[in-house]
Amino acid sequence: MPTRVYLDHNATSPLRPEAQAAMLDALKTLGNPSSVHAEGRMAKAILENARSVVAEALGAPRRGVVFTSGATEAASLALSPALSAEGDAAPIDVLLIGAGEHLCVLQGHRFPSDAVEIVPLTREGAISLEALDAALARRSGRRPMLALQAVNNETGVVQPVAAAAARVHAAKGVVVCDAVQSVGRCETTFATTDADILFLSSHKLGGPMGVGALVFRDESLHLQAPIFRGGGQEFGRRAGTENIPGIAGLAAALTAATADLAGEATRLANLRDALEREVLKVAPDARLYGIGTQRAPNASAFSIPGLAPRTMLMALDLENVALSAGSACSSGKMMESHVLAAMGATEKEALRASFGWSSTQEDVEVFGKVLARVADRMRSRHSAA
CATH class of the missing domain: 3.40.640.10 (Type I PLP-dependent aspartate aminotransferase-like (Major domain))
Incomplete structure (x- = not known):
């Protein structure tokens, strides 16, 4: 597997x-x-x-x-x-x-x-x-x-x-x-x-x-x-x-x-920032949420104009990359984000990537390659349509 x-x-x-x-x-x-x-x-x-x-x-x-x-x-x-x-x-x-x-x-x-x-x-x-x-x-x-x-x-x-x-x-x-x-x-x-x-x-x-x-x-x-x-x-x-x-x-x-909270926070923030660079490499017009204020070191929420988050989520999953679209606690359903609505965002959904103790730099590198393939494929389909 x-x-x-x-x-x-x-x-x-x-x-x-x-x-x-x-x-x-x-x-x-x-x-x-x-x-x-x-x-x-x-x-x-x-x-x-x-x-x-x-x-x-x-x-x-x-x-x-x-x-x-x-x-x-x-x-x-x-x-x-x-x-x-x-x-x-x-x-x-x-x-x-x-x-x-x-x-x-x-x-x-x-x-x-x-x-x-x-x-x-x-x-x-x-x-x-x-x-x-x-x-x-x-x-x-x-x-x-x-x-x-x-x-x-x-x-x-x-x-x-x-x-x-x-x-x-x-x-x-x-x-x-x-x-x-x-x-x-x-x-x-x-x-x-x-x-x-x-x-x-x-x-x-x-x-x-x-x-x-x-x-x-x-x-x-x-x-x-x-x-x-x-x-x-x-x-x-x-x-x-x-x-x-x-x-x-x-x-x-x-x-x-909590054994090394500061060190782990730095490691996670580096992974998050690297992931966001991969997103912007694939889509320079991507929207990154919350970057104008203080964020936790491990999470990033983003959307790419013209590419539906739900479709992207499923396409990434089929290529063995697991993200989410907002909260996971909605009985398995993908719902419009009340958080984005409260922020006044025009988008109704976003993708969320979040890191933890088992995350690695290799995860980010694989994510970047898969995201590029998925985005190219979705854009090609939109152009053909």
């Missing part, structure tokens, strides 16, 4: 060897972490070690880490008016959402529709701080929650979370940050974001699918109405027996991903 070039790490990253080894070791552990016997204590030790790894990586208290089935569940848990902390004088009654947020945020909240407002993006793809100021002014006297991702999953644009958080905190509000695409790629902690809640997903880091974490800056924050109720696991925030092998894999992947 021909070797495939995988450039879709924002959708999921291949399982790291460290994560696989940790999962295999955890699978040998018999006990339920809620049991008090020796087997249960062994499972509990794996669980709590992983909790400490996540807490240390994000700068959180250990008891602020809640393991979930992934980022979608974490978003649904956090985006709730039932979130509160000791001493709160008023309930959260407004949810502000950046217009470029992932669908699990746009659709996963538990606020009434009339309490939700979408905050526009700039043409560069970052949330408009001026529009946020206006939204907060319109909701003056009410306590807001802001949902804002650290890095956009389609364009790689870094969002001004700390600047937005300053505004929301001045209004006595709470900031929930989707850190799925930033953890392990950019420095992402509570200190750098000033968020109150962060959430992440294991499989974006090279860990297993089906596990993530919801992390609270202050362990006094609690959920009055958790989605899952039962035995009181995860400090009463998320019931259900914990996925010990998955959580062990998450911790191992996170440790590997």
Whole structure:
């Protein structure tokens, strides 16, 4: 079978060897972490070690880490008016959402529709701080929650979370940050974001699918109405027996991903920049999204005038190059991009290439050759038609 070039790490990253080894070791552990016997204590030790790894990586208290089935569940848990902390004088009654947020945020909240407002993006793809100021002014006297991702999953644009958080905190509000695409790629902690809640997903880091974490800056924050109720696991925030092998894999992947964050960021940015040079070599008029502002080092979104992204995606796949067209989380469907629409782009879709721990310079070189063939073939067909 021909070797495939995988450039879709924002959708999921291949399982790291460290994560696989940790999962295999955890699978040998018999006990339920809620049991008090020796087997249960062994499972509990794996669980709590992983909790400490996540807490240390994000700068959180250990008891602020809640393991979930992934980022979608974490978003649904956090985006709730039932979130509160000791001493709160008023309930959260407004949810502000950046217009470029992932669908699990746009659709996963538990606020009434009339309490939700979408905050526009700039043409560069970052949330408009001026529009946020206006939204907060319109909701003056009410306590807001802001949902804002650290890095956009389609364009790689870094969002001004700390600047937005300053505004929301001045209004006595709470900031929930989707850190799925930033953890392990950019420095992402509570200190750098000033968020109150962060959430992440294991499989974006090279860990297993089906596990993530919801992390609270202050362990006094609690959920009055958790989605899952039962035995009181995860400090009463998320019931259900914990996925010990998955959580062990998450911790191992996170440790590997953050071991040399600056060095890996430089390597990934070099690969991204090289890929964009290949795109511009094939199509000097190509549109690269978000290049006028800060981007994560590993992702590029682009379109080539006259060449349909969906057709290009399928043609590249047939030649063993895997990219995506926007978010992968749309039930396998290729949909028009709400992110591009929020940026005011005339294009409705773009191709996304994203790199990760297993990416190489050879991947970029093969991509460039295949892209040139695909573009020439598509242009020839258009000319013949």
